[in-house]
Amino acid sequence: IDAEAVAAAEAAQAGLAKPAGALGVLESLSAQLAGIARTCPPAVPAKPAVGVFAGDHGVLAQGVTPWPSDITFVMCNVFQQGGAAINVLARAAGASVTVVDMGVAGPFAEGPGAEGGAELVSKKVRPGTADLAKGPALTRDEAIQALEAGIEVANTLIDGGADLLITGDMGIGNTTPSAALIAALTGTAADVVTGRGTGIDDEMLAHKTSIVADAVARISADADGVEVLAEVGGLEHAGIAGFVLGAAARGIPVILDGVIAGSAALVAQKIAPASVGYCIAGHRSFEPGHRIALEQLGLRPLLELDLRLGEGTGAALSVPIVQAAARILTEMATLASVMAGGQ
């Protein structure tokens, strides 16, 4: 991001009609937006777009969640109809929702959304990953294909006018690959980063943790980002990592949702460290690994409301804060104008 625009925003904040620093995180966020836009003040984001990346997971064979993988395609249909939480929160934020089939195992038909619902787009790489407990989840070629699909989705949305991207995910079992990605990419022990996802008991958690630990142990210390992604990741994680890379390449800010996005952003960071400068952490989820991921990314979450749903819900909920940060730079009076008695 552009250091001169960041400095200009910091200087502008110091000259607004308020004590220096009194708007806290809104001030640093406004400077980041200026840096991303490479100009100060940055335009207020007016056309946010959620990309919900969906996929299934071979590791479900190991019993890491009580939910069946069919929920993944069922929820994609709910997204299309407009009745899911992300539809509600995206409508509230004035954001479009595009659901991307990266690797749904069940039926998924491309098509426009119902009134207030999401468009469904297919970028299916394969119908679910292989079981990461038994070997690589993806081949290297599949991982690259999925990353490229995420980049394509970002480009399509930006070409359509989107000026703020929002990550979302849907995939039963996807906190297991997230924990593995975070463990591998931050060097943290599996039992620290593995959580209960959408609600599992102590026994299932211990089992899930040992699967994560064993899978991560297969990864060599000098593995690159694509190799880590292929070994223990998911197709929606790959799509989101590509989405982040695509947003960064186009100079558009991207709001990360919860632990799935956090783990995917670590992959993007490993591939292209500068991509993190374009990321905003929409919220911190209840999952323990998310905190570890955000620390390594150097991102402070805008919201901490104990959400653990995914879909992009926490990120969508933070859109007004991002817009407000830009508006402050654009619309507030300066101290100089107040002192001069004018406005």
Add this chain to the structure above:
Amino acid sequence: IDAEAVAAAEAAQAGLAKPAGALGVLESLSAQLAGIARTCPPAVPAKPAVGVFAGDHGVLAQGVTPWPSDITFVMCNVFQQGGAAINVLARAAGASVTVVDMGVAGPFAEGPGAEGGAELVSKKVRPGTADLAKGPALTRDEAIQALEAGIEVANTLIDGGADLLITGDMGIGNTTPSAALIAALTGTAADVVTGRGTGIDDEMLAHKTSIVADAVARISADADGVEVLAEVGGLEHAGIAGFVLGAAARGIPVILDGVIAGSAALVAQKIAPASVGYCIAGHRSFEPGHRIALEQLGLRPLLELDLRLGEGTGAALSVPIVQAAARILTEMATLASVMAGGQ
């Protein structure tokens, strides 16, 4: 608030197309809104209104802040012109702003706002409080008059269609009476609740803390809410306490801003404990006393973004979250409809 409507909202949340509890604080907030509205689902708040209560403080004679009291009336003019942070954030939230002169020492002229600015209303009780370091800040009659003015402002806004009230404040020096109110009403030591306000050094902080401690020591253990308010409060604190009482009496939710509102809500709680049920903590400010106040109120803040500006900024920034909580109950599909294949 209505326990049946709360229970109905909790039952409704459990039946929506998501895992139970996965929307965290949005779920409990939606239940509170249902309880306040006495029906489930509650209407989505559509007409939020900020009341910015302004006043000056005799304790400025003691040197508790580097800022001159003239800033209070100058900022009221900025509010009217529309260039202050609260104007920007209120416009972003679709909220009106009304600035109420509770006790501004400088010139203050009632009148409508400029385009995008705030209306100014006078309820002046006296031009600033007496010096709380030397005796009561207000007489009991003045405190009651100021509480009644706050109730009147709430009634006027609600009669005008407001369905969500937002507290704001302006008053140079007003973190000193806030610290004293919090110390007195929570039984917490002055050095724990007294903070740096808008930026003071160690020496001034020690002086401010001793003033708070000495003033609180004058209050008898059996003092009622009005007595505490009169002894160590401020006129804007009294106005906000009345605003909260007025909102609660009319069954309208009220979002509290920072430490000034937190201390004022403690006064409202002391006078009418049930009023807290109508309060939502918009954010937690940087001031140390705010955490203590929120604990006693039993409120969890929606945002923690290190804001320390006042004016209602943190509360205005939280409006979309409150609206989103209500929308979830209104617009999300149920699990039953998803299972049945319909929407």
